[in-house]
Amino acid sequence: MTxxxxxxxxxxxxxxxxxxxxxxxADRLVRGARHLAYFRKAGxxxxxxxxxxxxxRPDVIEFAMDYPVTTEIAVDDPAYxxxxxxxxxxxxxxxxxxxxxxxxxxxxxxxxxxFYGSFMHLHSRLTGRVPVVVVPGVTGMSGAWTATDRxxxxxxxxxxxxxxxxPEEELARRIADTDALVVMKIGRHLPKLRRAVAAxxxxxxxxxxxxxxxxxxxxxxxxxxxxxxxxxxxxxxHGQGRRP
Numbered sequence: 253m254t255x256x257x258x259x260x261x262x263x264x265x266x267x268x269x270x271x272x273x274x275x276x277x278a279d280r281l282v283r284g285a286r287h288l289a290y291f292r293k294a295g296x297x298x299x300x301x302x303x304x305x306x307x308x309r310p311d312v313i314e315f316a317m318d319y320p321v322t323t324e325i326a327v328d329d330p331a332y333x334x335x336x337x338x339x340x341x342x343x344x345x346x347x348x349x350x351x352x353x354x355x356x357x358x359x360x361x362x363x364x365x366x367f368y369g370s371f372m373h374l375h376s377r378l379t380g381r382v383p384v385v386v387v388p389g390v391t392g393m394s395g396a397w398t399a400t401d402r403x404x405x406x407x408x409x410x411x412x413x414x415x416x417x418x419p420e421e422e423l424a425r426r427i428a429d430t431d432a433l434v435v436m437k438i439g440r441h442l443p444k445l446r447r448a449v450a451a452x453x454x455x456x457x458x459x460x461x462x463x464x465x466x467x468x469x470x471x472x473x474x475x476x477x478x479x480x481x482x483x484x485x486x487x488x489x490h491g492q493g494r495r496p
Contacts, residue, residue, distance in 0.1 A: 258352060259350060259351035259354050259356045259383075260357075260384070260385055261347050261348075261351050261356075261357045261374075261378055261382060262281055262356065262358045262385050263361050263365040263371040263375060263384065264278045264281050264360060264361060264365070264387045265278060265361050265363060265365050265387055265388050265389020266278060266282075266300060266304070266389055267363065267389045267395070268362075268363060268391065268396075269299070269362070269392070269465040269466035269484075270395075270465045271303060271304070273390050279307070281358050281387065282307050282308070282358060282360070283309065285308065285358035286309070286311065286313060286355065287315065287355050288304075288308065288312050288313070288314050288357075289315040289316075289343075289347060289357055289358070290314075290317065291317045292317070292318060292319070293319055294318040294319065294320075298316065299362055299484075303360075304360065317339075319336075319339065320335045321335050336373075341377065343374060344378055347359070347374065351383070361389065364388050364389045365386050365387070366386060366388070368415070368436055392436070392484070392486060393413070393434045393464075396488060397488055397490070398465075399465065399469055399471050400459055400461065400471055400488060400490070402490055403490065403491075404432050404434070405432045405493065407495055409431035409432050409492075409493035410431045411432040412426055412427075412432070412433050412434070413433075413435075414427075414433070416435050416436070416438045416441035416487075417437055420444050420451075421448075423445060423448035424448040424449075425452075427448055427489070428451075428453070431492070432488075433487070435488075436486060438481050438483070438485040438486070438487060439482065440480075442460075442477075442480060442481045445487060446474065449474060454489055456475060457490070458474035458487055458489050459472070459473055459488045459490075460472050460474050460477040460485060461487075462482055462484065462485045463482065464486060
């Protein structure tokens with residue numbers, strides 16, 4: 253009796269935005285992929301896809317997963333979760349169908365697939381249905397603190413990672429309570445985040461890094477930063493802990 257082969261879905265971390273910061277494993281999988289999937293905003297090429305330009309085999313079959321919503325609906329609106337849940341379910345069916353037919357699929361993931369990434373929502377739905385393998389990548393926050401040319405933590409420093417989508421009071425509390433800080437998903441939340449940093453008394457220690465490790469990378473003290481920031485921005489406060 254012949255048993256049909258089952259393909260594998262690979263969630264491949266591409267790192268913070270520079271092709272030469274990919275792992276050897278990620279590079280090998282991307283270059284060999286016959287089926288390639290990636291997330292993007294509708295009407296855009298997508299950063300993950302642009303990052304692998306020039307690396308793909310000529311006969312690659314691409315599957316662009318266009319988000320049905322990004323910032324058009326508030327995240328606490330029930331419609332937001334409903335639309336995204338249906339979107340992830342559709343993507344899962346397509347990928348599971350390819351793998352079920354024996355095809356390996358590479359899903360491009362910016363940064364690390366298990367760090368605030370969209371692939372996590374596919375992973376939880378695919379696991380148990382088809383084989384899923386995750387390839388870790390350098391995180392965007394690692395690229396950001398490297399861009400500042402100083403360590404993020406020393407000695408016994410405690411590092412807190414938060415998202416700027418949190419309520420202002422919660423942000424201020426966490427900023428005040430930690431030694432070192434990383435804040436992700438800034439974008440239109442920058443004014444709120446700026447107020448929270450000021451309320452914690454840490455404005456002079458804060459840095460804003462835009463497009464870390466990408467050609468348009470910019471590192472600015474928060475006190476000198478503009479009033480708007482792109483989604484791919486990270487705020488940092490470096491720890492000043494114990495050292496020899």
